[in-house]
Amino acid sequence: MNDASRPTLRSKTRLRYDRHREAFCLLWPERGLLLNASAGVILQRCRGQETVSSIVNTLSAQYPDTERQRIEDDVHRLIGELSRRGLLTLE
Amino acid sequence: MPERPYTLTAELTYRCPLQCAYCSNPISYDNRPALRTEQWRRLFSEAEAMGVMQVNLTGGEPLLRNDLERLIECTHGLGLYTHLITSGVPLSRRRLTRLRDSGLDAIQLSLQSTDQARADEIAGLPVHDAKLAVARWTQELRLPLTLNVVLHRDTIEEIQDIIALAEALQAERLELANVQYLGWAFMNRRALLPTHAQLEEARRIAHAARERLSGRMEILFVTPDYYTDVPRACMDGWGRRHLVVSPDGLVLPCHLAHQLPGLTFERAGTRPLLDIWETSEGFTRFRGEEWMPDPCRSCEHRAVDFGGCRCQAFQLTGQLEAVDPVCRWSPDHHLVQRAREAAANSSAPAPVAAPLRKRELQMVP
Numbered sequence: 149m150n151d152a153s154r155p156t157l158r159s160k161t162r163l164r165y166d167r168h169r170e171a172f173c174l175l176w177p178e179r180g181l182l183l184n185a186s187a188g189v190i191l192q193r194c195r196g197q198e199t200v201s202s203i204v205n206t207l208s209a210q211y212p213d214t215e216r217q218r219i220e221d222d223v224h225r226l227i228g229e230l231s232r233r234g235l236l237t238l239e
Numbered sequence: 240m241p242e243r244p245y246t247l248t249a250e251l252t253y254r255c256p257l258q259c260a261y262c263s264n265p266i267s268y269d270n271r272p273a274l275r276t277e278q279w280r281r282l283f284s285e286a287e288a289m290g291v292m293q294v295n296l297t298g299g300e301p302l303l304r305n306d307l308e309r310l311i312e313c314t315h316g317l318g319l320y321t322h323l324i325t326s327g328v329p330l331s332r333r334r335l336t337r338l339r340d341s342g343l344d345a346i347q348l349s350l351q352s353t354d355q356a357r358a359d360e361i362a363g364l365p366v367h368d369a370k371l372a373v374a375r376w377t378q379e380l381r382l383p384l385t386l387n388v389v390l391h392r393d394t395i396e397e398i399q400d401i402i403a404l405a406e407a408l409q410a411e412r413l414e415l416a417n418v419q420y421l422g423w424a425f426m427n428r429r430a431l432l433p434t435h436a437q438l439e440e441a442r443r444i445a446h447a448a449r450e451r452l453s454g455r456m457e458i459l460f461v462t463p464d465y466y467t468d469v470p471r472a473c474m475d476g477w478g479r480r481h482l483v484v485s486p487d488g489l490v491l492p493c494h495l496a497h498q499l500p501g502l503t504f505e506r507a508g509t510r511p512l513l514d515i516w517e518t519s520e521g522f523t524r525f526r527g528e529e530w531m532p533d534p535c536r537s538c539e540h541r542a543v544d545f546g547g548c549r550c551q552a553f554q555l556t557g558q559l560e561a562v563d564p565v566c567r568w569s570p571d572h573h574l575v576q577r578a579r580e581a582a583a584n585s586s587a588p589a590p591v592a593a594p595l596r597k598r599e600l601q602m603v604p
Contacts, residue, residue: 175292180320233457
């Protein structure tokens with residue numbers, strides 16, 4: 149992964165907001181991940197339109213109280229993990 | 240109050256053109272009318288309202304219902320992840336296109352073997368080539384595919400070929416589903432249970448492939464309980480995450496729970512689904528830990544396996560509350576050990592009882 153990669157959730161996955169648990173859920177066949185708030189915000193942007201660096205920029209602007217470095221670490225960790233698990237591709 | 244369920248498995252019919260000896264449907268059941276389109280729709284909507292996120296449409300063979308398109312439109316419209324679990328028989332490319340356009344998210348297709356003659360023998364019908372065609376159409380139509388191959392004595396050594404076929408078909412997921420020995424499979428255990436050596440070799444190959452294909456194909460290797468010594472967290476715990484509804488509308492914690500004697504299950508539509516989930520006798524009976532026998536109730540593994548599989552405990556011991564005999568601490572563990580030894584020592588093919596009469600009528604073996 150580099151800053152110009154465009155993370156894209158694989159077609160077998162769907163992101164859905166769970167109003168009971170008040171969190172986003174990433175669903176794929178017979179599996180699901182209940183996401184914490186920051187993972188939900190990050191994955192909504194993983195549609196193949198934005199690069200890793202633009203996601204970090206957008207979220208830094210959206211959450212000025214959070215350190216940019218922390219956002220960057222979160223984005224890299226989550227995207228790396230989901231790409232290893234085959235839930236997301238990096239184009 | 241218990242947690243809300245995540246998954247609804249809708250068994251749309253028990254009818255199926257195939258006759259696999261390990262069929263996971265009940266051996267016998269009441270011949271009640273199946274739920275109608277409108278009843279399923281109401282159920283899906285109630286399930287969504289109480290927190291369900293995913294729906295598995297299965298059977299029997301769900302393709303035998305001509306309202307499948309409408310049911311998919313309904314679950315998709317509710318925002319539920321909609322997964323069709325099918326043998327792919329009978330199916331045309333045109334209908335598969337319609338199913339996709341109705342909002343299907345993903346499809347799981349079963350193959351009985353990689354060898355055409357063997358596959359057709361297991362299925363009891365010449366369907367292997369038709370199933371391969373369905374697999375290819377899923378790629379053309381960009382429907383995410385899970386390939387499911389059931390592993391048993393006669394197919395487990397095909398594992399390399401199975402993995403190669405899944406790669407060639409560009410499956411997103413491969414489920415190497417070892418038979419669990421309940422119902423039909425229990426009746427046919429002698430013919431189906433692999434040896435320990437067969438299982439270990441298959442596991443080694445599956446793990447190597449999982450590593451090699453990591454990030455490209457998800458490979459699930461489900462170990463048969465008979466070779467684990469530790470119970471499986473059956474259904475992730477009784478009445479904890481999953482709802483199953485039988486073709487005639489019984490609301491169940493697993494697909495065989497209505498085979499257990501002395502438990503009462505309720506029918507969808509008789510009272511709110513959430514009430515059935517939370518308070519019905521069938522759901523509360525084995526939820527949590529209070530029902531557990533010794534040594535489960537003091538075992539640190541109880542929060543991992545939730546007491547194992549009730550159907551298996553009953554099948555092997557005749558007692559509903561027995562420790563799951565696959566557990567090494569079960570007083571009945573020798574029953575499982577004996578089955579393993581028998582598998583290791585038998586060479587002659589065992590006779591097989593296939594669900595030939597898998598029609599809508601009651602079946603008695």
